[in-house]
Amino acid sequence: MSDMLRDSTRPQEVASADAVVARVTGPGSPFEIGERDGLRLFIAAPPDLNLLIESARRFGDRTCVVDFDSAGAERRMSYDQVFSWRDQLVPILHIARGDRVAIAMRNRAEWLVAFLAVMKAGGVAVLVNSRGSGPEVLAMLEDVDPAVVLADSERTAAIREAGFKGRVLDLTKPFNADELARRTADTSPDASVAKATDPCAILFTSGTTGRVKGAVLSHRNVITGLMSTQMSGMIVLGNMAAQMGTTPEALMAQMPQQASLLVYPLFHVSGLGSGFLSPFLGGGKVVIMRRWDADEAARLIAAEQISMFSAVPTMLWDILHRARIDGTSLSSLRNIGCGGQALPVNLVEEVHALCPHAQIGTGYGMTECSGAIAQAVGPEFMARPAAAGRKLAMVEVRIEGPDGQVLGEGETGEIVVRGAQVMQGYWNRPEETAAVLTEDGWLRTGDVGMVDSDGYVFIVDRKKDMVISGGENIYCAEVERVLGTIPGLTECAAFGLPDERLGERLVAVVIAPNIDEAGVIAWVASRLARYKAPSRVAVTTTPLPRNALGKVDKIALRKLWPELSGE
Structure with a gap:
């Protein structure tokens, strides 16, 4: 060293x-x-966060963001251009102070503009995991009941297919010219200045239950x-x-x-x-x-x-x-x-x-x-x-x-x-x-x-039963709930193992008679975000080790992993 x-x-x-x-x-x-x-x-x-945001107007024609549009073409926007785009979007949101607005997009310039517009309009930005499956995203939206969802085309299709009936604006498509003119012409009520204790954003996280929760900031x-x-x-x-x-x-x-x-x-x-x-x-x-x-x-x-x-x-x-x-x-x-x-x-x-x-x-x-x-x-x-x-x-x-x-x-x-x-x-x-x-x-x-x-x-x-793989939080309880829906499965456990490149990798052990390793991985990947699927699965017929409280002993499972997996 x-x-x-x-x-x-x-x-x-x-x-x-x-x-x-x-x-x-x-x-x-x-x-x-x-x-x-x-x-x-x-x-x-x-x-009010928007007061801090407004202070950035002083950077004018300085480059603010470098991005690539849906067709893969590079685009560069100055601070002036980003603020102009934001100001154009605010009246289209048609919200009042305190309304929740969900943002469901991949990383892109539209996401940045959407957040800035929600702050300007006095809304509460609900930040949805864009990597989640349609049902996962739908569960978050139903939890917070947003006034409008700001999305890209892929997320728009996914949440509609999952059954979302609320208002959605696809920011990656041009707005109808008549609608844009009408909204822009309307005099939007002044959102005034937020109180320091007013909600600003809701970010989703999980815990030992594996159920998503919105942290109100x-x-x-x-x-x-x-x-x-x-x-x-x-x-x-x-x-x-x-x-x-x-x-x-x-x-x-x-x-x-x-x-x-x-x-x-x-x-x-x-x-x-x-x-x-x-x-x-x-x-x-x-x-x-x-x-x-x-x-x-x-x-x-x-x-x-x-x-x-x-x-x-x-x-x-x-x-x-x-x-x-x-x-x-x-x-x-x-x-x-x-x-x-x-x-x-x-x-x-x-x-x-x-x-x-x-x-x-x-x-x-x-x-x-x-x-x-x-x-x-x-x-x-x-x-x-x-x-x-x-x-x-x-x-x-x-x-x-x-x-x-x-x-x-x-x-x-x-x-x-x-x-x-x-x-x-x-x-x-x-x-x-x-x-x-x-x-x-x-x-x-x-x-x-x-x-x-x-x-x-x-x-x-x-204390939380959580694996951090490649910087992503994966809650074992959430993965185990999905594993538990496999027909015929009687026992399962998901846990992390050290990995030099990823930090940790998620693996699982299951007792299930009618499915193999590839099938288990595909089952999880089709129901949760792909990164939450285990990298390896050991299918066994031996009961999983348990501690004095009757819970699966994951310390013992980690020791048994080479034998169970053949690694």
Whole structure:
């Protein structure tokens, strides 16, 4: 292992980073932190996300988004063009403040414009998993009962076929000219300014039951998450300036426009926040990938001079492999981040070897917390590369034991958090909300970990029975429910195994007399998103091992996997 990663203490780097944080969050700063009602807040934060969005008009003719239309032709739009398109869409939505508007599309420019229009019109953006099957998407729509669905042609067809009867606008097709003229001519009522506690967006997540739930995020939640990301960027800039013996202002004046490659799905909190809104609000260029392709990603990094690339380890390995094999240039990259799962140490070393000029970072967060809970970039990350990040200034983090007792430094228990980023609750799920959110605002993450003396968070295990494969959350309970519908099946279990490229891969063991491995995989893939199907299935006649409570013992199953699967 390199000297860079051998030293896991680096107290001088932690102290230096703390000094930069103090300057960035000090009095008079845009990121000045205060306290109200027991919560840490950004003093200068507006109450309404649309007010932040409007501030980006100042970037005018600067390139805002690079995308490819349905025919595969490249298109570039400036900030002026994106705002013009958004303003044209607002009256067509025909909604009032507080109305829920679902967005069901692949990553594309229309998705960005749709979200901006919903915020301008005062709606609540419901972010639907575009990778889900028609019935899965229908279940989400029926749960929130949106006033209108903004979709692409593929999702429009899928939800109609699944039985959705509500209003749908296919934004990938031209609007009827008469309808456009009539709507535009109508004087839309002023949506006014939202209250900080008004709902802003609903993002879907699951839990140990595997049933999707809509996490309701307020304007304050989303804005705090966004500003925390922006603050992190300013801290990185401050650290870089200190290393170079200059000021952040002087360094910013010399830097070209930031260009980021958007690879996370926009319905994920990471895609919405760090992938789209954060660079948008900073005047950056967002280059959209609709689906991952290492060759295309390498081409875009070089052609668009991508400076910020945040991805899951799988994607980083792909890009690094390309660079090793054919000399793909990564010289433009200045910030490389990883989300979805921890960065393997060997991957960190490989990134540093090929991109020594880039700041490397990682983070830990969740949908219910509007993004990051802990983050570390550059010197902070290198000080503890095995950690999930350092707890952010806006979030309180504590560790609780089995009986709810607060544990001390270095002790392992459930990670529990509180802050202005924490969701209001799950849409129409009061019991499930009460199970994770206390009356005084503490959110039980379901993750097991510890916090060290410098505030670094280490994830030890997950209480949730969940697999993170290629950055996608796959809930075993959801897969097992689908497996349970196979005719003749008597027992089943889905679980994760380590995988160098994917982080984890999902496998399953079933007792079913009339189906083989390929049939089981096809059964799941036809009823859930394809990535939720197990990569391997062992079909057996032997009863599955169970623990003292009668539950399937997945620890024992993992040990038996080589024997059951023949791997």
